[in-house]
Amino acid sequence: GIQVEQSPPDLILQEGANSTLRCNFSDSVNNLQWFHQNPWGQLINLFYIPSGTKQNGRLSATTVATERYSLLYISSSQTTDSGVYFCAVEPTYNTDKLIFGTGTRLQVFP
Amino acid sequence: KAGVTQTPRYLIKTRGQQVTLSCSPISGHRSVSWYQQTPGQGLQFLFEYFSETQRNKGNFPGRFSGRQFSNSRSEMNVSTLELGDSALYLCASSGQGTDTQYFGPGTRLTVL
Numbered sequence: 001g002i003q004v005e006q007s008p009p010d011l012i013l014q015e016g017a018n019s020t021l022r023c024n025f026s027d028s029v030n031n032l033q034w035f036h037q038n039p040w041g042q043l044i045n046l047f048y049i050p051s052g053t054k055q056n057g058r059l060s061a062t063t064v065a066t067e068r069y070s071l072l073y074i075s076s077s078q079t080t081d082s083g084v085y086f087c088a089v090e091p092t093y094n095t096d097k098l099i100f101g102t103g104t105r106l107q108v109f110p
Numbered sequence: 111k112a113g114v115t116q117t118p119r120y121l122i123k124t125r126g127q128q129v130t131l132s133c134s135p136i137s138g139h140r141s142v143s144w145y146q147q148t149p150g151q152g153l154q155f156l157f158e159y160f161s162e163t164q165r166n167k168g169n170f171p172g173r174f175s176g177r178q179f180s181n182s183r184s185e186m187n188v189s190t191l192e193l194g195d196s197a198l199y200l201c202a203s204s205g206q207g208t209d210t211q212y213f214g215p216g217t218r219l220t221v222l
Contacts, residue, residue: 031209041147041198043213086153090209095166097143098211100153 002027002091004101011106013077021072021104023087030090032063033098034072037084046072046085077108112137114203114214122220128189131217135182135203141165142184143211144176147198156199159184188219196221 003026011019023032031050035043047054047061049070054061058077063070070087084105088098115134123129135142143166144156155168159178176186182203188195198218202211 033211035213041200041216041218043200043202045210045212048208048210088153088211096155096168097158097166098145098155100145102152 001094001096002029002089002099004087004089004099006085006087006101006104008104009102011104013106013108015078015108015110017077017108018073018075019077019106021074021085021106023070023072023101025068025070025087025089027068028092029065029068030092032065032070032087032089034061034070035086035088036081037086037103039083043086074106077106079108079110082106082108114201114212116199116201116214116217118217119215120218120220122222123191124222125191125193127191128187129191129219130185130187131199131201131219133184133186133201133203133214135184135201136205136212139203139205139212140182141204142178142182143202143204144184144186145200145202146170147200147216148194148196153200156186191221193221195219 034046049063051065058075060073084103088100141160143158147153158166162178178184198216200216202213
């Protein structure tokens with residue numbers, strides 16, 4: 001089945017720093033979403049981005065579907081950005097609704 | 111508009127018992143999906159329901175089942191609980207014309 005890999009697995013930043021999270025996937029997908037899971041387990045949808053670039057405040061994302069990767073950029077990080085970031089893909093050739101990556105755990109310190 | 115709600119939020123059961131979890135989607139959303147999150151396996155797709163019909167199913171044993179009602183509310187049931195079923199169970203809903211998934215807060219199940 002399709003493989004979804006995220007890097008880095010862990011990231012420690014000081015407040016104000018910028019970061020780039022990467023998501024690689026091994027097969028064709030219909031869509032890709034980025035989520036932030038807060039310490040209480042709630043998954044918050046950040047972007048629905050099957051291709052192209054989107055921006056929302058300090059966050060932006062780019063998906064290059066032909067090269068099978070997506071990037072999430074976090075600028076001027078804040079302590080509230082801490083948590084786990086997941087990318088999830090809907091495979092073209094599989095009936096699973098969403099396949100999640102392994103996540104990037106981000107810790108932002110003041 | 112209210113978000114996705116899940117009940118109960120926490121549950122403790124013993125091996126061999128069965129459990130039913132409930133999910134109410136965002137008003138107007140007809141698709142509900144269920145996921146299991148464990149430290150070892152991560153987030154895994156269980157099944158998706160749309161208009162009371164199971165549309166997709168993940169690779170889980172038959173002990174895991176679900177259903178959807180005419181008001182789009184969904185339940186999932188796990189029978190003959192095993193220790194490995196301890197997990198955070200998340201449901202998500204999406205609306206017509208979009209595949210964006212909106213997740214509920216989850217039900218944390220502990221099997222003793």
